[in-house]
Amino acid sequence: MTWNDALGNVSYVLIAFSYLVTNMLWLRVLAIVGLVAESVYFYVAGSGSLWVAIGWSAVFLAINAVQLVRLLRERRATHLQADERVLKNGVFAPLSLAAFRRLMKAGRWAAVAEGTVLTVQRAPVASLHVLAQGQARVDVDGKAVARVHPGGIVGEMSFLSGAPASATVTVTQAARVFQIDSATLHALLAGDDELQAQFHRALGAELAGKVLALRGAQAPRVA
Secondary structure, three states, rough: OOHHHHHHHHHHHHHHHHOOOOHHHHHHHHHHHHHHHHHHHHHHOOOHHHHHHHHHHHHHHHHOOOOHHHHHHHHHOOOOHHHHHHOOOOOOOHHHHHHHHHHHHHHEEEOOOOEEEEEOOOOOOOOEEEEEEEEEEEOEEEEEEEOOOOOOOEOOOHHHOOOOOOOOEEOOOOEEEEEEEHHHHHHHOOOHHHHHHHHHHHHHHHHHHHHHHHHHOOOOOOO
């Protein structure tokens, strides 16, 4: 067996293995390596008639390369920062990872000092706030009625109804907050049916929890 034949056999063995593995990442890697080896084999050992085969190998190689890049990006996206995990494992649990990433990309993270007012009762609410760290106090008509803990949302009722804030929310412990403008969020949801359905499901669960808390069915957790 010549080295050309050996190269050809190796290329087909690699391609065959790519069909056997169940991990899509390894499937793409083996297919790419096998197709590169196959193209080299065709070029070195073949005649001019094999340029057609080389061309199609290049097409399949490009397809697998694009899919490999997509898989690597998706795998990278699964690594959430600590603050993101608080939100994804909590209030935004109904969101798929892809939908959650789209939401995070549309907003911003901010360090919020103690004493910062997030919403003012009877005033318009420009942004939705979700605490990942810290705490806040909820006041209605000057009376403290609840506290916001990590994972709690501020401003969701105004976002859903378009009404002014029903309470004043003040940060009582330095916080790390995810913020997204209401207008930006409305536009994002309007163009993304999947995210819209999952996001409203998350808000529905959050509001249901608050209603139960106010009724005394459980300890108040968020405003």
